[in-house]
Amino acid sequence: MAEHILEVRDLSVEFHTAGKVVEAVRNVSFHLDRGETLAILGESGSGKSVSASAVMDLIDCPPGRITSGAITYRGEDLLHMPAGKRREVNGRKIAMIFQDPLAHLNPVYPVGWQIAEAMRVHGMPAGDAHRRTIELMGRVGIRDPEQRARAYPHQFSGGQRQRLMIAMALGYDPDVLIADEPTTALDVTVQLQILRLLQELRDETGMGLLLITHDLGVVAEMADRAIVMNAGEVVETGAVRDVLKHPNHPYTQKLIAAVPGQGSIRHSAVGVAEPILSVRNLNKHFGTYHALRDVSFDLRAGETVAIVGESGSGKSTTARAIVRLDDADSGSVQYGGRDLCALSDKEMFRLRRDIQMVFQDPTQSLNPRMSVFQIISEAWRIHADILPRNQWRARVLELLDLVGLAAEHADRYPHQFSGGQRQRIAIARALAMQPRIIICDEAVSALDVSVQSQVIRLLDNLRDQLGVAFIFIAHDLPVVRDFADRVVVMKEGAIVEEGDVVQIFEAPAHAYTQALLAASLEPDPDQRGKHQRESA
Amino acid sequence: MGRFVLKRSLFSLVSLFGLLVLVFFLSRLTGDPAALYLPVDAPQSVRDAFREARGLNEPLLSQFGDYLVNLAQFDFGDSLRRQRPAFDVVMEAFPWTLGLAGLTMALVLSGAVVLGALAAIKVGGVFDRISSVISLAAASAPDFWLALMAIFIFAVGLGWVPTSGTGTPWHWILPVAVLFVRPFGLVLQVVRSSMITALSSAYVKTARAKGVKQRAITFVHALRNAMLPVITVAGDQAAGLLNGAVVVESVFGFPGVGKLMIDSILQRDFTVVLAAIMVTSLAIFTMNLLIDLAYALLDPRIRY
Missing domain, CATH: 1.10.3720.10 (MetI-like)
Incomplete structure (x- = not known):
């Protein structure tokens, strides 16, 4: 049997933090061959990124420490190589691209300089490195590379930045490319383009691709083999088909079951009730940028309307205009017989309690210096007539119970909770106002798949129990399929299509909706490329 | 880049003018310059002559105008002690x-x-x-x-x-x-x-x-x-x-x-x-x- 190009054996890594030792990776083994794609699948904290960082010698020691194991590249031990020789491997034999390319590109140097540097540091003369840079930028799909090489990272879009990172990794045709969540922050259509590019490049150069991801769709789309990590250990390993279709380990089974967008589409229970909120012809400019163009839709009592679209489509701007966090330039929002856009601040204040928001990142939307009790009860301090003070405690406990938290959580602070728990607190805070409408702005996007499905189930129950109507803003189509009654598709500030969830997912009319669905990745290998084929 | 420099320079000029106004009027607040410059026992006639010579009898605003015009030519007036232009001394x-x-x-x-x-x-x-x-x-x-x-x-x-x-x-x-x-x-x-x-x-x-x-x-x-x-x-x-x-x-x-x-x-x-x-x-x-x-x-x- 041929020697593996990259092999990790019994790797253990621990981190020494204030007073305690965290075993981030325990006895992890895997290998990679030329021309294949191996996916490391896991949720946050599973140790998948730490494993990759160990291969690239990117773990800071201290606090990190590799306690055991071996990492070999073409039979050479990377962990016990002299520093100078080790450095020669990075970027030349093994290259890496990261999530969030904006942060990973140096903001103060032109991108061409940064790509060429990857070659110059390994001894390529400046002139050759420049020519190769232009060639690579063209190869990864940057138009007008000669000109664009002089531009800075902030002058590119998110997808283009990831293309630049890929160009930077390819300078010496590396044997191994490690891609750490390469498409996580990208829109679905851009994600598909980047994944396609990686596939092409792998086939062209014969490199091995080590793909680190939390997304089963990406695994199904890209990988030949997969290993599944949980809490620092490998729990499952095998060919992608076997892992996704016949998982052995309970964790893998749970993970696959939690993936949204499976099974039959829910049928809306909401009939033709009168709308409780009518958005009409909202327009909004930011400078010369037309952010909202005649946005109109209705929301009925107890109904969930999803607004989907890619970044910059105007989804969040619509939400902010409805609750008047930003005022629209023109248009109206009819609620309870009044136009919210025309109300004075004082009148709006009284109506605010009826429409509450839950934001994407609960780490930022919850005040870190307030206890959970204070966060939830703050609403009653502001709107004094909702609840007399002597009932606050009891009601907070009731709300915590409703969102699946315990009574003892009331006096803790946000940093003591996990991401999913924090989002539950944010939901409890919204419920404290007894709202009729809750606007969720990407409320589950930052959560791990298994946590995401729990939060969706919670929202589902609240809808049934309390009759709250939801405006559910998301870029993730499968989640929408599981939760929404109706779907509004936005592009460049305008609504391009609107309809029942069944209609949108089964028979999308607009080309853009079709493109969105086609780009959405299926976690089932048998379904893989289904939408692509249908739309072709 | 040129625009950037121009904008910043203009802002600086505005601040500089503000400082000028402040310095001029604050110095007047410290009292009658004649009393500050002349010996305590200087007779009234000397004081009057001093005031006349330096335009201190003019309204304050026109004094300020003169001050600005002189400033534009880097003329800060003469140093009293050294009998030379103050600007040269500085x-x-x-x-x-x-x-x-x-x-x-x-x-x-x-x-x-x-x-x-x-x-x-x-x-x-x-x-x-x-x-x-x-x-x-x-x-x-x-x-x-x-x-x-x-x-x-x-x-x-x-x-x-x-x-x-x-x-x-x-x-x-x-x-x-x-x-x-x-x-x-x-x-x-x-x-x-x-x-x-x-x-x-x-x-x-x-x-x-x-x-x-x-x-x-x-x-x-x-x-x-x-x-x-x-x-x-x-x-x-x-x-x-x-x-x-x-x-x-x-x-x-x-x-x-x-x-x-x-x-x-x-x-x-x-x-x-x-x-x-x-x-x-x-x-x-x-x-x-x-x-x-x-x-x-x-x-x-x-x-x-």
Whole structure:
């Protein structure tokens, strides 16, 4: 049997933090061959990124420490190589691209300089490195590379930045490319383009691709083999088909079951009730940028309307205009017989309690210096007539119970909770106002798949129990399929299509909706490329 | 880039004019100039003549107008004590202060950047500990004490350098050394913390994954990103030095603006004081403009 190009054996890594030792990776083994794609699948904290960082010698020691194991590249031990020789491997034999390319590109140097540097540091003369840079930028799909090489990272879009990172990794045709969540922050259509590019490049150069991801769709789309990590250990390993279709380990089974967008589409229970909120012809400019163009839709009592679209489509701007966090330039929002856009601040204040928001990142939307009790009860301090003070405690406990938290959580602070728990607190805070409408702005996007499905189930129950109507803003189509009654598709500030969830997912009319669905990745290998084929 | 410079210059001019208004009217608030300039027992006729000669009987606003017109020609009036234009007196002293400030800040920046960057590479390491102690001690040492101790040890005791005055390069050593200490301590602290942030950023990880050497990572990738806060603090310190290092110049008998201002205030030579304030303000505004330019040069996101 041929020697593996990259092999990790019994790797253990621990981190020494204030007073305690965290075993981030325990006895992890895997290998990679030329021309294949191996996916490391896991949720946050599973140790998948730490494993990759160990291969690239990117773990800071201290606090990190590799306690055991071996990492070999073409039979050479990377962990016990002299520093100078080790450095020669990075970027030349093994290259890496990261999530969030904006942060990973140096903001103060032109991108061409940064790509060429990857070659110059390994001894390529400046002139050759420049020519190769232009060639690579063209190869990864940057138009007008000669000109664009002089531009800075902030002058590119998110997808283009990831293309630049890929160009930077390819300078010496590396044997191994490690891609750490390469498409996580990208829109679905851009994600598909980047994944396609990686596939092409792998086939062209014969490199091995080590793909680190939390997304089963990406695994199904890209990988030949997969290993599944949980809490620092490998729990499952095998060919992608076997892992996704016949998982052995309970964790893998749970993970696959939690993936949204499976099974039959829910049928809306909401009939033709009168709308409780009518958005009409909202327009909004930011400078010369037309952010909202005649946005109109209705929301009925107890109904969930999803607004989907890619970044910059105007989804969040619509939400902010409805609750008047930003005022629209023109248009109206009819609620309870009044136009919210025309109300004075004082009148709006009284109506605010009826429409509450839950934001994407609960780490930022919850005040870190307030206890959970204070966060939830703050609403009653502001709107004094909702609840007399002597009932606050009891009601907070009731709300915590409703969102699946315990009574003892009331006096803790946000940093003591996990991401999913924090989002539950944010939901409890919204419920404290007894709202009729809750606007969720990407409320589950930052959560791990298994946590995401729990939060969706919670929202589902609240809808049934309390009759709250939801405006559910998301870029993730499968989640929408599981939760929404109706779907509004936005592009460049305008609504391009609107309809029942069944209609949108089964028979999308607009080309853009079709493109969105086609780009959405299926976690089932048998379904893989289904939408692509249908739309072709 | 041209537009950027023009805009910043215009803003500076507005601030400069504001300062001018402030200085002029505040100086009038301190009382009747005739009473300040003339001996206490000067007869009324002399006072009247003085007022007439200097246009002090005109309405305040028209005095201000005249002042502005004169200013535009760099005419600040004559020094009362020296019988020469106040502007000339100030311009004799200013190059000394400029030289002192420039030399000191050049040494401060180069020293603090190198030591701070080395300290940040290994937090808690040898360099880091040394630089922490130095920066703390330096930032809190009072300059009058340092100046006296320096004279006592190096000039009087060891006799390596002259005690005071000017003339040879040796005369610069003690004043620069004493002025160096406090800004060095402060800037060193900022470089260290700013470099620690930069070195833990994502783009440094990318550079390591590319195989860039630690030295290039530190001084090419991280340093340029870390320089913005450093420049802000260094500019602040430089402004303090340009204002005239009053204590140090006095102690070392160094003929700079600081010493000139103190002498003029003691001699009630207010034309010289006003001229000195305007010249140093102009210098500080120019420096702030240069700092803004440095920001734009260092960080392309500010440029566009």
